Each structure stands twice: as structure tokens, then as C-alpha cells.
Amino acid sequence: MFKSLAVPEFLAKIDQIKCIKCKRCIQNCGWSVYAWGGDKVLIDTFKCVKCLRCYHYCPEEAITIEDNPVKYRSNANWGFYNIRNIKRQAETGGIPLTGMGSDMPYPVLFDSLLIDACQVTNPSIDPLREPMELRTYLGKKPAKLEFENGPDGKPKLKTKMPPQIKLEAPFIFAPMSYGSISLNAQKTIAIAAKELGIVMNTGEGGLHEDIYPYRSNIIVQVASGRFGVNPDYLNAGVAVEIKIGQGAKPGIGGHLPGEKIPLDIAKTRMIPVGTDAISPAPQHDIYSIEDLRQLIFAIKEATNYTKPVSVKIAAVHNVAAIASGIVRAGADIVYIDGFRGGTGAAPSIIRDHLGIPIEHALAAVDERLRQEGIRNEASIIAAGGIRSCADAAKAIALGADAVALATSALITMGCTVCGKCYTGNCSWGITTQRPELTVRLDPEVYAERLINLIHAWSHELKEILGALGVNAIESLRGSRERLRGIGLDSQTLDILGVKPVGR
Amino acid sequence: MSHNFHKDISGCGLAGIINKDGKRISGSSISKSLCLMNDRGNGLGAGYAAYGIYPEYKELYAFHIMYDEPACQRDTEEYLKKNYRIEKKEPMPTAPVESITISPMIWRYFVKPLSEKAERDAADLRDDDFVVRTVMKINSEIGGAYVFSSGKNMGAFKGVGMPGEIARFFRIEEYEGYIWTGHTRFPTNTPGWWGGAHPFTLLDWSIVHNGEISSYGINKRYLEMYGYKLTLLTDTEVVTYLFDLLVRKHGLDVLTACTALASPFWKNIDDLQEDEKNAMTALRMVYASALMNGPFSILFGHSKGLVGFNDRIKLRPLVAATKGKTVYMASEESAIREICPSPEKIWAPRAGEPVIAELEG
Numbered sequence: 001m002f003k004s005l006a007v008p009e010f011l012a013k014i015d016q017i018k019c020i021k022c023k024r025c026i027q028n029c030g031w032s033v034y035a036w037g038g039d040k041v042l043i044d045t046f047k048c049v050k051c052l053r054c055y056h057y058c059p060e061e062a063i064t065i066e067d068n069p070v071k072y073r074s075n076a077n078w079g080f081y082n083i084r085n086i087k088r089q090a091e092t093g094g095i096p097l098t099g100m101g102s103d104m105p106y107p108v109l110f111d112s113l114l115i116d117a118c119q120v121t122n123p124s125i126d127p128l129r130e131p132m133e134l135r136t137y138l139g140k141k142p143a144k145l146e147f148e149n150g151p152d153g154k155p156k157l158k159t160k161m162p163p164q165i166k167l168e169a170p171f172i173f174a175p176m177s178y179g180s181i182s183l184n185a186q187k188t189i190a191i192a193a194k195e196l197g198i199v200m201n202t203g204e205g206g207l208h209e210d211i212y213p214y215r216s217n218i219i220v221q222v223a224s225g226r227f228g229v230n231p232d233y234l235n236a237g238v239a240v241e242i243k244i245g246q247g248a249k250p251g252i253g254g255h256l257p258g259e260k261i262p263l264d265i266a267k268t269r270m271i272p273v274g275t276d277a278i279s280p281a282p283q284h285d286i287y288s289i290e291d292l293r294q295l296i297f298a299i300k301e302a303t304n305y306t307k308p309v310s311v312k313i314a315a316v317h318n319v320a321a322i323a324s325g326i327v328r329a330g331a332d333i334v335y336i337d338g339f340r341g342g343t344g345a346a347p348s349i350i351r352d353h354l355g356i357p358i359e360h361a362l363a364a365v366d367e368r369l370r371q372e373g374i375r376n377e378a379s380i381i382a383a384g385g386i387r388s389c390a391d392a393a394k395a396i397a398l399g400a401d402a403v404a405l406a407t408s409a410l411i412t413m414g415c416t417v418c419g420k421c422y423t424g425n426c427s428w429g430i431t432t433q434r435p436e437l438t439v440r441l442d443p444e445v446y447a448e449r450l451i452n453l454i455h456a457w458s459h460e461l462k463e464i465l466g467a468l469g470v471n472a473i474e475s476l477r478g479s480r481e482r483l484r485g486i487g488l489d490s491q492t493l494d495i496l497g498v499k500p501v502g503r
Numbered sequence: 504m505s506h507n508f509h510k511d512i513s514g515c516g517l518a519g520i521i522n523k524d525g526k527r528i529s530g531s532s533i534s535k536s537l538c539l540m541n542d543r544g545n546g547l548g549a550g551y552a553a554y555g556i557y558p559e560y561k562e563l564y565a566f567h568i569m570y571d572e573p574a575c576q577r578d579t580e581e582y583l584k585k586n587y588r589i590e591k592k593e594p595m596p597t598a599p600v601e602s603i604t605i606s607p608m609i610w611r612y613f614v615k616p617l618s619e620k621a622e623r624d625a626a627d628l629r630d631d632d633f634v635v636r637t638v639m640k641i642n643s644e645i646g647g648a649y650v651f652s653s654g655k656n657m658g659a660f661k662g663v664g665m666p667g668e669i670a671r672f673f674r675i676e677e678y679e680g681y682i683w684t685g686h687t688r689f690p691t692n693t694p695g696w697w698g699g700a701h702p703f704t705l706l707d708w709s710i711v712h713n714g715e716i717s718s719y720g721i722n723k724r725y726l727e728m729y730g731y732k733l734t735l736l737t738d739t740e741v742v743t744y745l746f747d748l749l750v751r752k753h754g755l756d757v758l759t760a761c762t763a764l765a766s767p768f769w770k771n772i773d774d775l776q777e778d779e780k781n782a783m784t785a786l787r788m789v790y791a792s793a794l795m796n797g798p799f800s801i802l803f804g805h806s807k808g809l810v811g812f813n814d815r816i817k818l819r820p821l822v823a824a825t826k827g828k829t830v831y832m833a834s835e836e837s838a839i840r841e842i843c844p845s846p847e848k849i850w851a852p853r854a855g856e857p858v859i860a861e862l863e864g
Binding site: 118121122123125130131133135137141142143144145146147150152154155156157159161164370373375376468469470471472474475476477478479480481482 | 714718721725727728752753754755768770781782785787791792794798815818
């Protein structure tokens with residue numbers, strides 16, 4: 001095999017004067033960039049992904065990772081990655097894979113939305129002095145309620161409330177399966193979810209016995225591979241999610257190769273060790289909306305109508321009509337994943353070119369459900385590109401009941417969004433099953449960081465609500481009047497249902 | 504769908520009186536009370552609502568309609584004639600007031616919906632629902648025509664001017680009612696418009712409101728889901744329609760409706776006994792989009808009573824008082840003492856806790 005003509009993206013460099021030859025870099029790099037050459041550390045920079053594990057663990061700060069200054073001749077049309085991908089495809093004949101959300105420079109509408117604030121006519125509220133409420137319930141809400149007088153003369157509820165998921169803040173952790181991430185990463189998320197009073201989602205990889213203690217903070221997922229699904233599993237968490245699609249790879253299934261299926265994962269997924277875990281592109285019992293309805297109600301039967309059923313879809317062009325169908329099919333929650341959403345592995349061609357952003361999709365779905373008078377029938381979770389509390393607040397103002405976080409949660413564990421999750425070499429122990437790597441991720445330690453993040457975002461959200469002069473999250477939810485678009489064309493404003501700044 | 508929804512913000516003063524024994528009194532008291540609070544308004548809007556003023560027509564809906572020009576009146580009456588039996592039609596009695604130089608044409612009609620008309624049959628509506636639909640239709644579809652009062656044996660009188668001027672203009676002292684509410688307005692961002700003054704009414708509901716509904720955006724979208732059309736460029740309209748939806752359509756009692764609109768905090772709900780906790784939790788979940796957030800004090804009148812209430816953390820003033828069978832509510836204590844110098848009891852209601860005064864018997 002000849003040396004690849006695909007130019008390396010990064011240059012790993014060691015300052016030989018500073019280097020004390022402790023070999024920690026060799027030990028830490030999951031990509032085998034470094035090797036011991038007898039008297040010094042050797043570098044294979046083609047393998048470097050700039051995850052910065054070595055940089056952080058070098059005791060002498062001797063390592064730098066630079067973007068390779070050597071690029072192809074600059075060309076406004078043929079970009080670096082156009083040329084590089086062709087070279088890679090010429091060498092392999094394969095589909096270039098990638099991880100995380102798309103890094104293409106598509107417009108991010110969250111960055112073109114500004115939030116209102118109070119001055120004079122309505123007072124702002126200080127969250128440090130006044131109660132500020134973020135509690136959120138996900139699930140179907142009846143259109144109205146009936147009460148009767150209880151024996152103590154107090155009102156007693158006559159209407160039977162459908163099951164709800166209670167969240168202490170409008171954040172949930174997005175589905176990431178055991179297999180796509182390590183068990184330690186899942187545990188980290190589970191510990192945080194429980195401590196925070198929110199929920200995590202198993203993804204489609206089944207529920208490992210170590211995660212069972214966190215079941216009151218878990219949504220279990222049923223995807224096309226049906227891994228680990230049985231009646232116990234369906235009843236294990238607080239809700240069940242049917243995964244139809246994922247923002248990063250709409251219309252695409254998944255494939256976890258057999259070499260990544262050791263005993264533990266095999267047990268959790270309930271498949272033989274070493275077999276490929278294939279998630280077909282469609283669910284093979286869902287070829288239309290009425291099939292989805294049957295699966296929703298099969299799950300409701302299996303869980304005795306005690307758990308909300310969520311349906312997760314990728315944001316695609318016709319998402320509003322699809323979501324409407326899903327609600328009418330009986331779903332209690334619609335989970336919409338925008339095309340910037342993350343993935344453990346997806347073909348670049350799919351991730352970077354299929355689907356639509358969450359902002360448009362969310363606005364269209366919320367408006368459509370209102371027009372049809374069924375917005376109360378289901379909660380909406382928005383996902384796919386929530387990078388900060390500001391994005392979350394804007395998504396909620398556009399109409400989301402809660403937002404789902406995955407990439408941001410992984411970043412608290414050390415992830416630098418290098419995008420190489422699919423290789424299984426994650427030096428931070430997150431998207432790998434190699435025991436020498438996963439052991440690095442101590443769930444107790446990293447759960448604290450994740451809890452810190454959600455606390456920080458919750459504080460920020462309360463500050464935003466206070467500035468808006470409201471003291472409950474439901475007064476921001478769907479309140480597009482509190483958003484303005486900056487530099488957006490009138491059609492986009494119309495889709496988002498917001499006025500331009502200055503009006 | 505229009506993204507150009509509008510919202511009006513304003514500061515205000517308000518006052519209300521109810522005689523629980525049903526005794527009718529002249530409008531001069533409420534006007535006097537309101538005039539004491541002239542510094543709470545800026546002359547860009549004032550108005551009154553009165554219950555019990557049309558006893559001779561109490562079975563009929565009293566429509567008060569303002570028109571910008573004769574063409575609007577023609578279109579509106581054409582529609583009314585097709586769908587209603589018009590018992591009486593007359594120009595609203597007014598008196599010249601020096602400072603009020605421009606006013607719309609204001610007419611009042613005493614009407615009953617025709618039951619056999621096609622538009623009605625198709626929808627199979629009750630009288631009240633049909634009247635609501637009529638109000639929505641005229642206000643949103645006939646440009647320059649505004650129905651600003653549509654209840655039975657009650658009426659709203661409002662316009663651009665100080666409370667005293669509007670009272671003289673509509674000859675308020677000539678009406679006798681058992682409930683009166685009044686409002687003086689300090690709009691900060693829209694030119695004074697007659698339709699934008701308070702009270703806002705729908706059927707028997709009338710609202711006068713001091714404050715701003717900071718949750719206006721979602722309250723409006725919530726109401727639109729139930730077919731309400733918000734046309735009057737102010738957030739007070741939202742309050743009126745929320746009461747209509749919760750009380751008339753959903754059948755909640757007034758206290759429960761107020762609890763939904765200015766709900767208790769979760770920390771207080773969590774401490775309640777099981778049944779009440781479940782009830783309050785469900786109420787907040789289901790009516791989350793109806794929660795009125797932001798500073799307000801509101802007087803909500805209906806044919807059987809008067810309700811005063813505040814936002815959840817009392818960001819706007821409200822004082823209540825009683826003397827005999829009469830209950831007073833106002834933005835300021837002074838406004839009550841102006842017409843009732845020595846009340847038996849006078850107090851400032853707590854945040855979110857409604858004062859409910861109902862007719863006896």
C-alpha cells in the first residue's frame with residue numbers, strides 16, 4: 001500500500017527541548033499517532049484528529065497540534081475537502097464516514113434571532129430574589145379539565161391525566177446508545193439526569209443492567225434494529241421512544257460492525273457476540289403512518305398506558321405534515337432532530353446534505369399543530385444543534401417544550417467535536433469500547449461536570465426569563481412575539497413566525 | 504398566518520364597584536373615583552362597563568359598535584339584518600365635550616340571533632357562540648367597524664379622553680347599574696384609538712386592566728388555536744378571551760380560572776395535600792399557555808359578579824374594600840375613599856389571590 005495522497009489535516013508537533021520523554025502522549029493517544037523511537041517520540045501525523053488528549057496530558061506543555069498549513073492550491077470552487085475526499089475515495093472506493101453534526105457553513109438561524117427584554121412599562125424580574133420556574137411536563141395534555149369538590153371542599157381532578165415526564169428544567173439528554181458511546185459515558189449521563197431531575201435516553205442499544213438504577217430518569221428507545229427490546233425493557237423507563245430517523249442521517253440506518261460487539265454489548269443488545277448490529281433504514285413494520293399508529297398502540301398496550309410514547313423523526317422538508325400525522329397516530333411526544341444534529345457514524349454525504357435545520361422544522365411543526373388545533377395533544381422536543389442556553393431559549397420561544405442535548409453533554413466529558421466518533425478510538429473514552437480508553441472516563445467525576453453545565457444553563461435561562469419579565473418557562477414557550485429576526489428575508493421570518501428587529 | 508402580530512403596552516388606573524344586593528347606582532360614583540387617579544392616565548383612553556343598565560331589553564344582546572365611516576355601518580348592518588332580529592337600533596346618546604373633537608360614529612343595537620339562518624344552522628351554534636362568532640367576524644373582516652360591547656343588560660362605553668370627559672361624552676351619570684368598572688389609560692406606544700380603550704368585553708365579560716401581559720405572545724397563539732381572532736391591538740383583549748375560553752367554554756368556575764391564569768408556584772403546589780396537588784399540577788400543565796405572566800391588576804366583570812386579581816408576584820397595585828353590601832376595588836386606596844370615606848374593611852389582596860364578589864341570591 002502506498003502512502004496516502006490525502007493531505008493530513010493536522011500537524012502534531014513535539015518540542016524536543018521541552019519533552020521529558022515520559023511517553024504519556026503515547027499512552028494517551030487512542031489513534032496511535034505517537035510511538036517510541038528508542039530515544040524520542042515518533043509522530044505519525046496522518047493519524048492525528050486534533051482531539052487534544054495528548055496536549056492536555058503532556059506535563060511539559062511540549063505538544064502543539066496545528067492545522068496543516070499545506071493545503072491544495074487555493075480554489076474558490078474546489079475546496080480542500082472536495083479534493084481530499086476524492087483522493088480518499090480513489091484510494092478506498094468507499095463512502096467517507098464522519099461523526100458529530102455537520103461542520104458545513106450553512107446558516108444557523110439561532111444566530112439571527114434576538115430575544116426581547118423589559119424596560120419601564122413591564123418590570124424585569126430578578127431571579128436571585130424571586131421564584132423562577134423551569135419545571136416542564138412532557139406528554140399529551142387534555143384540551144380542558146374538569147374538577148369536582150373533594151371531601152375537604154378543595155378542588156379534586158375529575159379528568160384523567162395522561163402520563164407525563166416531569167423535568168425540573170426543559171433539557172433532556174438525547175439518545176446515545178451503548179455501543180455508539182461507552183458504558184461509562186452512558187453512566188455519566190444517567191447519574192447527571194437523576195441528580196438534575198431530568199431524563200436521558202438509552203438510544204437503540206438496549207438498557208445495560210448498570211443503568212437500571214436510573215430507570216426513573218430514562219427513556220427507552222425502540223429503533224429499527226429492535227435491540228434489547230422486550231416487555232421488561234419497554235416498562236423499564238419513564239417513557240418509550242420510537243426512533244424513525246435521526247437528523248444527521250435521515251433515511252439512513254445504522255451498522256455497528258461485529259468487531260465492536262463484545263460480550264457486554266451483545267448481552268445488552270440481545271444479539272450474539274461478534275455479529276453485525278444492523279439497524280435497517282426503515283423500521284420493517286412501519287411502511288406508512290397507520291403502521292406507526294399500530295406500533296404506538298402496541299407499545300401503549302405493553303406498558304398498560306402508563307408511559308408516554310415519543311416518536312423521533314429527522315427534520316425533513318415535509319416535517320410539519322409528518323409531525324401532524326404522528327400526533328394524530330397517537331404519539332404523546334414528537335422529537336424533531338435537525339440536520340445539524342450529531343451522530344456516532346454517518347456517511348458525510350448524507351450528514352452534510354440531507355434534511356433541514358431544526359429552527360425551520362420546529363417553527364413549521366409548532367405552527368401546523370396549532371393550526372390543526374392539536375398542539376396540546378403532544379409535546380415537542382427540539383434537537384440537533386443546540387449549542388448554548390441561548391439556542392435553547394430561542395428554540396423554546398419558537399415552540400419547543402424541551403430541547404435535547406448530546407454533543408454539549410459529551411463536550412463536558414472531554415470531547416472536542418473532532419468528529420471521529422465512528423472510528424471507535426476516542427481518546428477521551430466516550431465513543432469507544434476499548435477498555436483501556438473507556439476506563440479514563442470516571443462517571444462520578446464527569447457527571448459532576450455535566451451537572452454543572454445544566455445548572456449553568458438553567459441559571460442562564462432564568463436570567464433570560466427574568467429579563468423578559470416572566471417567571472415561568474411556559475410563558476416563553478411558543479412566545480415568538482419575544483423574538484426578532486436580524487438580517488433575515490421576509491419569507492424566512494414568515495416561516496419562523498417572528499417579526500424583524502425594529503418592528 | 505401573519506407574523507406581524509401587534510401588541511400594545513400601557514400603564515393605567517382602574518376602579519370597580521359592585522352592589523351585592525343588586526341595587527343599581529348611577530355612573531357618577533365610578534367616574535368620580537376614577538377622576539381622582541387622573542395622573543394614572545394620559546388622556547389617550549378611558550372607559551366604563553356597567554351591568555344592569557338595560558333592564559327593558561335584558562333578554563337581548565346589546566351591541567355597541569363604532570364605525571369609522573358610513574360604509575362600514577352599511578356592511579355591518581347588512582350582515583346583522585341577515586342573522587339577527589334587530590329589536591331596536593339607535594345612535595349612542597352622547598353629549599358634546601369641548602376637548603373631544605373627533606369621535607367615530609357610535610351606534611347601539613338590541614338584537615337576538617335568528618335561529619333558522621343558514622350560516623347558523625351549518626355550525627349548529629348556541630346563541631352565545633354565534634354572538635362570539637359575529638363579534639370576531641365583524642371585528643376582523645369589516646375594516647373600520649368595531650363591536651366593543653355585546654352582552655345582555657350590560658354595556659361598555661369607551662373612547663379617547665380623560666375619564667371625566669368620556670363620562671360626560673357618554674352621559675354615564677344617566678345609567679344605573681349594579682356593577683360598574685372604569686379605567687383610565689396611559690398608553691405608551693400606540694396613538695389613542697377609540698377601540699383600544701378599556702374595558703374590553705365579549706358577551707357579558709368585561710375586563711379593565713392595568714399592566715402588560717408579558718406572556719402575550721403565547722397567550723395569543725393559544726387562543727388562536729381555539730378560533731379567537733385577536734384584532735384590537737392590545738393585550739387586554741387576550742385577558743377577555745382567556746376568561747371566555749376557560750369559564751364559558753371549558754366550564755371552569757371563576758376561582759379555578761383565576762388560579763389557572765395567575766397560578767401558584769410549584770413550590771407551593773408541591774406542599775399541598777395529594778388531591779389538591781394533583782388538581783393544581785394538572786391545571787398548570789393543561790393551562791400552561793394560558794398563564795398570564797407579567798405585571799397586571801385586573802377587574803373582571805360578569806353579570807353575576809366582579810373579580811379583582813393580580814399577577815403572581817403582584818407587580819401592579821390593587822386595593823379592595825367593603826362597606827355593607829358594596830365591594831370596591833381600585834388601583835389606589837384614595838380612589839376608594841373618594842367615594843366611600845369610611846369603609847368597614849380595606850385591604851391589599853395578595854399576589855395571585857383573587858377577590859371574588861358575587862351577587863346574592
